Amino acid sequence: MGIVKLIIIVLIIWLGFSVWRKLRQSKGNDLPQPSTRKMLSCNVCKMHIPENEAIIQNGKAFCSKKCLG
Structure with a gap:
């Protein structure tokens, strides 16, 4: 009976680890993907x-109205 208990314990540990x-x-895999904007x-x-x-x-980019003005 001792070997059966040992095998069951090893299987439980192996399943838990898996x-x-x-x-x-x-x-x-659930990490957010980096922005590609x-x-x-x-x-x-x-x-x-x-x-x-x-x-x-006029083909130029500005971050705010302050920089635009």
């Missing part, structure tokens, strides 16, 4: 801003 490893690997540099202060937030005038 589940733990799978859970750890799946968490790594195009960044522009403000023509005045040189701060980088996403293209969709930039104020474009």
Whole structure:
């Protein structure tokens, strides 16, 4: 009976370790992907801003009305 208990304990430990490893690997895949938005540099202060937030005038990008003005 002793060897059967030992085999069961080893199997439980092995299964627990396998589940733990799978859970750890799946968490790594859930990391947010880096943003691929195009960044522009403000023509005045040189701060980088996403293209969709930039104020474009005469082909130049500005980060705010203050830099535009």
